[in-house]
Amino acid sequence: MAITLIAHTEVGSGGAADITMSSIPSTYDDLLILCSLRSNLVAQAESAALELVTNASAYSITLINASGVTAEGARLGSGPRFQDFARMPASLAASNIFGSLSVLIPNYKNSIGNKQIISESVFSGNSSSSGQWHIQVGSGLMATNTAVSSIKLTGYNSGNFEQYSTVSLYGIKKF
Amino acid sequence: MPAFEAIASTTLGSAAATITFSSIPSTYEHLQLRIYSQLDNAALRSMRLRFNNDSGASSYRWHTLNGNNTTVTASGSVATSEIQFASVNRNTQSYSGILIDIFDYASPNKNTTVKSIFGNDSNGVGYIGINGGVWLNTSQVNRIDFITSANSYDTGSVIALYGLKSS
Numbered sequence: 001m002a003i004t005l006i007a008h009t010e011v012g013s014g015g016a017a018d019i020t021m022s023s024i025p026s027t028y029d030d031l032l033i034l035c036s037l038r039s040n041l042v043a044q045a046e047s048a049a050l051e052l053v054t055n056a057s058a059y060s061i062t063l064i065n066a067s068g069v070t071a072e073g074a075r076l077g078s079g080p081r082f083q084d085f086a087r088m089p090a091s092l093a094a095s096n097i098f099g100s101l102s103v104l105i106p107n108y109k110n111s112i113g114n115k116q117i118i119s120e121s122v123f124s125g126n127s128s129s130s131g132q133w134h135i136q137v138g139s140g141l142m143a144t145n146t147a148v149s150s151i152k153l154t155g156y157n158s159g160n161f162e163q164y165s166t167v168s169l170y171g172i173k174k175f
Numbered sequence: 176m177p178a179f180e181a182i183a184s185t186t187l188g189s190a191a192a193t194i195t196f197s198s199i200p201s202t203y204e205h206l207q208l209r210i211y212s213q214l215d216n217a218a219l220r221s222m223r224l225r226f227n228n229d230s231g232a233s234s235y236r237w238h239t240l241n242g243n244n245t246t247v248t249a250s251g252s253v254a255t256s257e258i259q260f261a262s263v264n265r266n267t268q269s270y271s272g273i274l275i276d277i278f279d280y281a282s283p284n285k286n287t288t289v290k291s292i293f294g295n296d297s298n299g300v301g302y303i304g305i306n307g308g309v310w311l312n313t314s315q316v317n318r319i320d321f322i323t324s325a326n327s328y329d330t331g332s333v334i335a336l337y338g339l340k341s342s
Contacts, residue, residue: 003179008204008341034205034339036278036285066240066249096313100278100290122290122307124236128251135240135249135307164284168204168341170178 003032006169015040015160019167022150026109028171033151035101036166037088041159044131045123046090048101049156051081052115053146061085061117061140068128082142084156086121087134091162098165099123099134108148115142176340182206184335190215190327196336197318201281203338206316210261210273212332213295214323219264221324222273223257226287226310228318230256234311237289241304257322258308261293269297270332280316287316 006028007021024031039046051059060077063085076083088099101121108115117140125132142148153167180203183196199206214220225235237258238251252259263271273293279285289308295301310316321334 002177003339004176005178005340005342034276034278036282036288064240064247066238069238069249069251071240071247071249094311096284096286097309098279098285098288100276100288100307102276102290120290120292120305122238122288122305124238124288124307124309126236126311127253128238133236133238133251133307135238135305137240137305164279164282166204166279166341168339170339 002173004171006171008168009166011161011163011165013163015162017160018152018154019161020150020152021169024149026147029107029174030172031105031108032170032172033103034168036098037101038098038162038165039088039090039155039159040162041090041155041157042092043090044092045087045134046159047084047156048086048088049081049083049154050103051152052142052148053144055144056080058143059140061138063136063138066135067131068133082140085119085138085140086136087123089123089125090159093132094126097125105148111145111147113145115148116140178340180338182336182338187328187330187332190329192327194321194328194334195318199317201315204279204341205339206277206280207337207339208275209335211270212334213265213270213329214263214326215329216326217265219262220326221259222261222263223259223322223324225257225320225322226316226318227314228320229312232256235308237306237308239304239306241302243302244300258289260289260291260306262304263295263302264297264300269295271295277316283313286311286313
């Protein structure tokens with residue numbers, strides 16, 4: 001197994017409404033996205049959304065969550081992107097706190113089957129109260145056989161990514 | 176150019192209460208730890224870590240979503256002196272598999288967040304979970320100490336540290 005950097009972005013001082021990486025080469029077997037994110041939404045937390053190809057109803061995701069000290073499950077279906085699948089700190093969260101998110105997209109370039117993602121995210125704030133602790137593990141389906149050639153991360157509730165948010169995209173090639 | 180490089184690893188020839196990686200370079204974007212370990216006690220215990228030898232009583236927060244046999248719970252701890260990244264119950268020769276991600280560990284603008292996923296089935300009891308934790312400090316991580324809630328890491332435990340590049 002070899003892991004190669006494809007692209008890396010750090011958000012500048014003005015913030016960013018989205019983080020998009022396009023022209024992803026088809027020379028790998030799997031994609032791995034590692035993110036450190038914070039939003040300017042006026043709230044304790046913002047949800048992340050991920051679009052791989054434009055399709056109004058192709059995306060669904062099943063989640064297990066911990067919100068504070070409450071364990072839950074959820075399923076979100078038929079959306080235009082993977083929505084609300086990870087939580088990141090927002091403007092009311094303690095300063096310098098960023099959420100961690102990883103997304104694996106196996107066999108991203110195949111044109112025969114649908115695509116699956118596996119995601120893990122944590123937002124570890126100062127306190128367990130007021131939504132400052134979140135853990136989410138997701139299994140998502142993009143119900144189209146279109147090969148993935150771009151990724152677009154946004155805030156689900158239209159918050160912008162704050163300065164110093166980072167996204168690293170890696171390609172994994174099997175032996 | 177490969178973006179995933181080995182930095183250091185330890186395989187225990189005898190039990191140890193603390194395992195330390197020091198002089199971690201700042202030249203990577205992210206760190207990842209891959210762990211195969213058990214503790215030298217059969218009771219329910221937790222595996223924990225500290226950064227840069229900071230044992231301050233309120234330097235860390237951690238929380239968990241975990242399954243113990245058929246029961247799923249969420250819990251956590253505020254104002255602690257370490258981050259709990261796995262909870263395990265050892266049976267004979269039942270080492271846990273653990274993966275820890277530490278993103279942007281060298282950023283001077285971020286407190287250090289830890290994400291871990293762990294599992295252990297010891298043929299009678301099983302644990303699985305994902306943990307989050309934060310070190311409330313923006314210093315670059317240059318040292319990681321692995322400690323426990325009690326007892327020691329057992330003989331044969333392996334911890335490997337990797338770096339992921341961003342350029």
